[in-house]
Amino acid sequence: MSEKQPSFIGGHPVLDFVNTVAWRTDPARRVERVSGTEGWLRWAVTAEVFPSVPDGGLPTGDAEVSGLLELRGALEAVLDAVTDGQPPPAPAWRALRLALLRAREAAALPPELPLRWEPGTRDLTDLRHALALRAEELLAGPGASRVRRCAGPGCGWFFLDRTRAGTRRWCSSGDCGNRDRARRHYARTHPTAPH
Ligand SMILES: [Zn+2]
Numbered sequence: 001m002s003e004k005q006p007s008f009i010g011g012h013p014v015l016d017f018v019n020t021v022a023w024r025t026d027p028a029r030r031v032e033r034v035s036g037t038e039g040w041l042r043w044a045v046t047a048e049v050f051p052s053v054p055d056g057g058l059p060t061g062d063a064e065v066s067g068l069l070e071l072r073g074a075l076e077a078v079l080d081a082v083t084d085g086q087p088p089p090a091p092a093w094r095a096l097r098l099a100l101l102r103a104r105e106a107a108a109l110p111p112e113l114p115l116r117w118e119p120g121t122r123d124l125t126d127l128r129h130a131l132a133l134r135a136e137e138l139l140a141g142p143g144a145s146r147v148r149r150c151a152g153p154g155c156g157w158f159f160l161d162r163t164r165a166g167t168r169r170w171c172s173s174g175d176c177g178n179r180d181r182a183r184r185h186y187a188r189t190h191p192t193a194p195h
Pocket residue numbers: 150151152155156157170171172175176177
């Protein structure tokens with residue numbers, strides 16, 4: 001059975017960012033898949049938020065990792081509410097608003113069209129700003145109504161549902177989808193087994 005590694009199944013870097021926690025909705029199994037400054041910088045490149053791992057960039061420390069995780073916590077709460085059809089919780093929304101204001105203040109705005117905020121690509125503070133701006137883009141656009149949460153028990157991963165009917169249920173059919181098939185097969189072949 002596959003272990004849940006950092007994954008890029010979200011279809012949007014902000015969803016992949018929240019998905020850096022595996023078994024997100026199961027407190028007993030919840031596990032971080034990315035850690036440390038180096039780990040996050042490598043993640044940023046794989047997620048295509050940064051063009052390359054910055055070398056000779058400013059040293060970044062634990063405070064910047066916590067800033068990143070704070071934004072992730074806010075996005076987690078907002079996306080959970082969105083997928084539950086609930087209004088976003090006020091503290092998470094305030095945190096997101098603040099992250100956006102800071103990101104805009106720090107970003108460049110090249111004098112050309114289409115107008116685009118350009119966050120830096122050097123360190124984890126830049127990464128936080130970039131992800132806040134991408135979150136705005138996601139939540140302000142048509143993708144917002146396509147965000148789904150995997151139906152796998154404990155999984156909690158988010159993805160953009162690009163199916164025409166909007167009926168995708170699993171983060172990955174080879175992962176939670178498989179587990180579900182195995183569970184249903186077991187229930188069929190062991191009708192008296194306790195659940
Ligand atoms: Zn899943």
